[in-house]
Amino acid sequence: MSGSTPMDALLPLTVVVPLLGAAGVSALNPLFGNRRRLLDAVAILTAATVAGMLIIIMVGTAGGQQVYWFAGFTPSHGVALGIDFAVDQLNAGLAVLAALLVTAAMVFSWRYFERVSTYYHALMLAFLAGMVGFCLTGDVFNLFVWFELMGVAAYALTAYRIGERGPIQGALNFAITNSVGAYLTLSGIALIYGRTGALNMAQIGQAIAGHRPDGLVVVAFALILLGLLTKASIVPFHFWLADAHAVAPTPVCVLFSGVMVELGLYGVARVYWSMFGVGLGHRTSITAALSAFGILTAIVGALFCFRQRHLKRLLAFSTINHAGLFLIGVALLTPLGLTGAAVYVVGHALVKAALFLCVGIVLHRLGSINETLLHGQGKQLRITGVVFALAALGLADLPPFALYLGAGWIGQSGDTRGMPWITVVIITTSILVGAAVSRVAGGVFYGIGDPPSEDPRMGEEASEETSETDEAKSRVPLSMIVPPAVLVALAVVVGLLPHLGPTVQAGAIRLQDQGAYNATVLAGTHTAHPRAIMAVEDAGVTVTDTVTGAGTAAGSLVLALVSLYWRRLPLLRRGFEPGTGLVGPIRRFQSGVVNDYVTWMVIGLACFGGALALAIR
Amino acid sequence: MSVFPFVVVAWILTVGLYGIITSRHLVHQIVCLIVVQSSTYVLLLGVGYKTGAVAPYFYDIPGNTPAVDPVVQALALTDVVVEAAVTALLVAFAVQAHKRFGTLDPEELRQLQG
Numbered sequence: 001m002s003g004s005t006p007m008d009a010l011l012p013l014t015v016v017v018p019l020l021g022a023a024g025v026s027a028l029n030p031l032f033g034n035r036r037r038l039l040d041a042v043a044i045l046t047a048a049t050v051a052g053m054l055i056i057i058m059v060g061t062a063g064g065q066q067v068y069w070f071a072g073f074t075p076s077h078g079v080a081l082g083i084d085f086a087v088d089q090l091n092a093g094l095a096v097l098a099a100l101l102v103t104a105a106m107v108f109s110w111r112y113f114e115r116v117s118t119y120y121h122a123l124m125l126a127f128l129a130g131m132v133g134f135c136l137t138g139d140v141f142n143l144f145v146w147f148e149l150m151g152v153a154a155y156a157l158t159a160y161r162i163g164e165r166g167p168i169q170g171a172l173n174f175a176i177t178n179s180v181g182a183y184l185t186l187s188g189i190a191l192i193y194g195r196t197g198a199l200n201m202a203q204i205g206q207a208i209a210g211h212r213p214d215g216l217v218v219v220a221f222a223l224i225l226l227g228l229l230t231k232a233s234i235v236p237f238h239f240w241l242a243d244a245h246a247v248a249p250t251p252v253c254v255l256f257s258g259v260m261v262e263l264g265l266y267g268v269a270r271v272y273w274s275m276f277g278v279g280l281g282h283r284t285s286i287t288a289a290l291s292a293f294g295i296l297t298a299i300v301g302a303l304f305c306f307r308q309r310h311l312k313r314l315l316a317f318s319t320i321n322h323a324g325l326f327l328i329g330v331a332l333l334t335p336l337g338l339t340g341a342a343v344y345v346v347g348h349a350l351v352k353a354a355l356f357l358c359v360g361i362v363l364h365r366l367g368s369i370n371e372t373l374l375h376g377q378g379k380q381l382r383i384t385g386v387v388f389a390l391a392a393l394g395l396a397d398l399p400p401f402a403l404y405l406g407a408g409w410i411g412q413s414g415d416t417r418g419m420p421w422i423t424v425v426i427i428t429t430s431i432l433v434g435a436a437v438s439r440v441a442g443g444v445f446y447g448i449g450d451p452p453s454e455d456p457r458m459g460e461e462a463s464e465e466t467s468e469t470d471e472a473k474s475r476v477p478l479s480m481i482v483p484p485a486v487l488v489a490l491a492v493v494v495g496l497l498p499h500l501g502p503t504v505q506a507g508a509i510r511l512q513d514q515g516a517y518n519a520t521v522l523a524g525t526h527t528a529h530p531r532a533i534m535a536v537e538d539a540g541v542t543v544t545d546t547v548t549g550a551g552t553a554a555g556s557l558v559l560a561l562v563s564l565y566w567r568r569l570p571l572l573r574r575g576f577e578p579g580t581g582l583v584g585p586i587r588r589f590q591s592g593v594v595n596d597y598v599t600w601m602v603i604g605l606a607c608f609g610g611a612l613a614l615a616i617r
Numbered sequence: 618m619s620v621f622p623f624v625v626v627a628w629i630l631t632v633g634l635y636g637i638i639t640s641r642h643l644v645h646q647i648v649c650l651i652v653v654q655s656s657t658y659v660l661l662l663g664v665g666y667k668t669g670a671v672a673p674y675f676y677d678i679p680g681n682t683p684a685v686d687p688v689v690q691a692l693a694l695t696d697v698v699v700e701a702a703v704t705a706l707l708v709a710f711a712v713q714a715h716k717r718f719g720t721l722d723p724e725e726l727r728q729l730q731g
Contacts, residue, residue: 141692148699155706165717165728172710179650179703180637186657186696193689194664243729592729598637
């Protein structure tokens with residue numbers, strides 16, 4: 001791009017501002033002293049400023065890609081010399097989502113923590129910079145660096161309550177598994193650099209497009225994807241996620257579930273569509289290999305979610321379920337599949353963030369996050385109960401929350417590609433997850449049904465949690481209830497936006513057009529109408545989607561009632577109570593031992609690499 | 618360019634992963650993670666190596682002298698910086714684990730399960 005537009009100034013600022021904010025609050029720490037509110041205000045303002053800048057950028061990309069070359073190193077004769085930010089609607093939208101959630105989390109933290117260290121603010125802002133940089137970059141090594149910045153900030157935030165046992169174990173598991181994934185990704189980047197001599201994604205894509213994919217390209221693709229899939233908590237790389245969510249401070253969980261996991265999947269889509277897509281030839285077998293992992297993830301996540309009694313772990317497994325569904329959407333390789341995944345991600349982020357914040361309020365007020373102990377205890381938290389119940393229904397795909405559109409479009413696109421069972425997977429797993437969360441809503445906030453039987457281990461876990469928050473207050477502070485309420489309302493607003501489908505689909509088509517991406521990045525020529533690789537389907541709001549979504553939500557409610565009243569039902573009386581069956585095998589599987597997790601990663605890499613090798617043969 | 622550096626890479630990677638999986642001591646496990654990362658240094662430098670080429674400083678040599686690829690060296694350097702941050706953080710976690718659990722055996726850390 002030639003000349004300097006206001007956009008050129010804004011793009012680098014989206015990462016410079018949070019990094020400066022992080023450095024600033026650390027450096028000026030002595031000046032802040034005990035004026036903690038000043039510190040909170042600086043962090044909120046910084047995050048909100050970044051969100052504002054990104055919204056301006058997102059609106060500005062409506063007409064196409066914006067490319068910014070750092071230090072003015074523009075490509076020379078089609079060869080990329082510098083590092084670029086290449087922004088389109090979808091990655092700008094994801095970055096906006098990250099900045100909004102950080103803002104909401106920081107507002108929530110205002111009253112949530114009794115005392116808070118400066119490094120909390122610094123780490124949150126560094127985390128934000130990592131996420132925004134990861135979204136916007138157009139250089140694959142740069143992608144790895146942002147990935148690691150995001151990772152290191154996240155590991156440190158997980159261990160925020162460093163004086164306790166759970167956070168240390170959770171952070172160790174998180175850090176070691178994700179580091180192994182990141183180093184394998186780096187190996188893949190090194191291999192593809194060895195083949196193409198380039199680090200710019202567009203240039204790598206151009207270099208491998210003209211040849212039949214050989215072993216080296218397939219190995220590089222598998223290795224690069226491994227780190228991203230680990231971040232995206234795809235089975236069998238998912239074990240760290242539940243441990244990290246169980247122990248991280250609640251406002252941090254909002255970011256982990258809301259965007260960090262989804263960024264891993266964005267990475268998969270970006271790497272595929274900007275680098276490998278044309279070279280690998282958009283084969284049906286790639287869809288088969290990736291969506292198999294997605295389906296497995298969705299099922300495992302939903303089953304583990306349903307049997308959980310620890311609220312943060314329950315929500316964490318629900319995130320794993322959704323990550324699987326998003327991966328299916330990406331794996332379909334169709335514009336509508338990616339559109340569905342994008343809308344699903346946004347709806348899920350808003351709803352899941354609200355759920356986590358409500359759990360934070362429960363922890364703040366009632367001193368526990370164990371469903372067993374909390375049964376009927378949340379009745380006086382009226383507004384929190386309403387917000388939580390609404391968010392639970394949204395998570396179960398109830399229209400008009402945005403999630404039902406995403407689920408419907410992914411299913412519809414699966415039908416067109418001859419995979420009608422994708423709809424079945426989406427509906428059944430969504431019912432399980434929706435039932436688990438609705439069960440919590442009914443049991444904890446309204447005292448419906450019978451209390452679950454005691455589990456001694458849970459008391460021990462729950463007692464650790466209380467030190468995270470301020471002492472119980474007489475009423476919920478406004479700064480804690482407003483963010484989740486606004487997020488739930490936003491999920492409805494997004495679901496009701498006119499022209500949502502066609503607008504997002506236009507962004508998806510642009511992201512998927514590698515030729516247009518190459519032309520914009522390497523030659524600066526703008527393509528007004530990107531070409532869709534697969535057939536474009538109609539991304540409208542159909543009656544089928546609405547009925548399916550409402551049916552899924554109704555099914556969730558029925559299953560939730562069954563699991564609350566199971567003791568009084570004739571056939572189920574002798575059956576397993578949710579959370580009591582198969583305790584031994586499940587504890588051995590989700591063992592908390594990082595050695596086991598890395599073993600699963602190696603097995604997963606072997607399966608994944610094998611599946612890709614067969615697919616691309 | 619010979620295949621030898623890549624055999625070394627595969628060997629270091631395998632040994633590191635084997636170490637992480639079988640380790641019974643957190644510090645040993647963290648060192649094994651560094652070993653896994655070391656494989657990426659060798660890989661990067663191996664990718665950019667050219668037989669008979671000089672170091673890429675063009676201060677006092679003619680501009681057309683064959684030199685090894687400086688880009689991978691910059692990448693390896695960045696990689697080292699990343700590793701320093703991750704390792705420091707992990708070792709700090711290990712110190713805390715020893716304080717709170719009284720052990721450094723990852724299989725004895727039993728706070729989170731199921």
